[in-house]
Amino acid sequence: xxxxxxxxxxxxxxxxxxPLTRVQWQLAILVEVTWGFIxxxxxxxxxxxxxxxxxxxxxxxxxxxAVIQALQVGLGILLGVYIMSYVADRYGRRPAILLxxxxxxxxxxxxxxxxxxxxxVVLSVLSTLGVGGIVATHSVYLSEMTSxxxxxxxxxxxxxxxxxxxxxxxxxxxxWIPSNWQxxxxxxxxxxxxxLLPLLYWKLPESPRWLEAHGRHAEAEQVMALYExxxxxxSAVPLPAPNPVLDRVISAxxxxxxxxxxxxxxxxxxxxxxxxWLLAYAGLIYGVGAFAAVFMVxxxxxxxxxxxxxxxxYAALFVGFLVNARLGERIERxxxxxxxxxxxxxxxxxxxxxxxLWVIAGCYVVSRIGTGLFLFNLYNYTAVAYPTRIRSKAFAxxxxxGHLGAWAGVTLLGPLYAFGPDHLGWILWIIIPGALLxxxxxxxxxxxxxxxxxxxxST
Numbered sequence: 001x002x003x004x005x006x007x008x009x010x011x012x013x014x015x016x017x018x019p020l021t022r023v024q025w026q027l028a029i030l031v032e033v034t035w036g037f038i039x040x041x042x043x044x045x046x047x048x049x050x051x052x053x054x055x056x057x058x059x060x061x062x063x064x065x066a067v068i069q070a071l072q073v074g075l076g077i078l079l080g081v082y083i084m085s086y087v088a089d090r091y092g093r094r095p096a097i098l099l100x101x102x103x104x105x106x107x108x109x110x111x112x113x114x115x116x117x118x119x120x121v122v123l124s125v126l127s128t129l130g131v132g133g134i135v136a137t138h139s140v141y142l143s144e145m146t147s148x149x150x151x152x153x154x155x156x157x158x159x160x161x162x163x164x165x166x167x168x169x170x171x172x173x174x175x176w177i178p179s180n181w182q183x184x185x186x187x188x189x190x191x192x193x194x195x196l197l198p199l200l201y202w203k204l205p206e207s208p209r210w211l212e213a214h215g216r217h218a219e220a221e222q223v224m225a226l227y228e229x230x231x232x233x234x235s236a237v238p239l240p241a242p243n244p245v246l247d248r249v250i251s252a253x254x255x256x257x258x259x260x261x262x263x264x265x266x267x268x269x270x271x272x273x274x275x276x277w278l279l280a281y282a283g284l285i286y287g288v289g290a291f292a293a294v295f296m297v298x299x300x301x302x303x304x305x306x307x308x309x310x311x312x313x314y315a316a317l318f319v320g321f322l323v324n325a326r327l328g329e330r331i332e333r334x335x336x337x338x339x340x341x342x343x344x345x346x347x348x349x350x351x352x353x354x355x356x357l358w359v360i361a362g363c364y365v366v367s368r369i370g371t372g373l374f375l376f377n378l379y380n381y382t383a384v385a386y387p388t389r390i391r392s393k394a395f396a397x398x399x400x401x402g403h404l405g406a407w408a409g410v411t412l413l414g415p416l417y418a419f420g421p422d423h424l425g426w427i428l429w430i431i432i433p434g435a436l437l438x439x440x441x442x443x444x445x446x447x448x449x450x451x452x453x454x455x456x457x458s459t
Contacts, residue, residue, distance in 0.1 A: 012212070017147065018231050019237065020153075021235050022234050023231050024231075027142070031097065032159050035134050036162035037192055039135075041169060041189075042104050042108045046068045050065045053177070053181050060120070062418075070406065073289075076128030080128060081396050084134075089390075094204050101134070101192055102197055103130030104130030105130070105197070107126045107128075107129065107130060109186055113182075136400070139155065140391050142154065142158070144210065144388065144391075148329075156376065159379075160320075160322055163314040163372060167311045174308055174311065208223050210388060270397065274401050276378065276442050277403075278401065279434060280434065281405040282406055282409025283434010284370065285375055286406040287410060288344075295423060305361075316365050324373055334442050337374055338440070342435075352422060381446065385447065413429070
């Protein structure tokens, strides 16, 4: 039995000395599978439906599509991130994840029936509230439940599972779009609400770090004791003693989001992350996703070719995640982010210079590795950069404001896609301000995080 210690930071210290067992893997994989289904089923659903359902049936034109896509990946997620980060900080990480899963499922199915542009605009915002919720919580929660020695390994390996989810989702799209596209939406909703939501309710504990920071010590002790017993049962050796020196936790009482901009320790990293998220969302994350399928269709691809290419790309990304996780804490996240941005830019440069459909498909596969590694390493970098008392608020202000980049950037992409030879305006946008600039900013302005104790690096 673990002896209780009466100082602030006991929960953090007890978590940080836990060995890696199947318990952490189960939590991480469940959360990331949830992220995968919410994101790939809901986030930017217009990018799947427009080339194969809406455009050939003349439901909306390219400018209207750009507006819908921008609202889905911009305003809807922005609102979701802010609302759900408030829930996560005020009521806990667990209820925020549960609510995000519920919203992700119940708000996607109306797209199966609505064809009026005005209502599609409304649904574009509502359908991605759950997306914003899981974005604001998944890395925050898992960072708080793992120790510094294994955090990067657990995060990146479990996040690699999202790539397998993407393979499955795109194979469903391969089979059902456009012939049974409404069934695709209903199955997507059912997976989130009927399967994942009960599993999360049953299996997901609250973060003891969050409970401790909010003064709920009795609940923190109860959750932590159960977490320790599960880890001990799965471990072959006794649990080591916690180290109270490294894990001091500042109470959440009186904490405010204004710290992000007034505290000299956080101010510069907050502004850096806001700019990086703004540019990346407008470029190598959503800017490319908005028109990658359309680009392949314009070069001769059909629905089966596009969705099979995307499935292959995510299978390749899964391997990329495993390699990144294997490197663990030996390479700084900012170095990986820089490499991922350059890889993405190089792939799309080749795709434009050699506009053959198979070359474009190969370049898309390579670029998807760059996008995936950049996105998840930036998630993890952002979550680790701040203390428990303001971690969700920090995610909302950095990642959340970043979605304004997706909103504005993707809105511009309709005209940019039509500008220049072979859509050069779109290509230049996603490569230069959308990939190379954010990669350089984080590489040369970011903080070191490798092997750092969570409460040390962020407090």
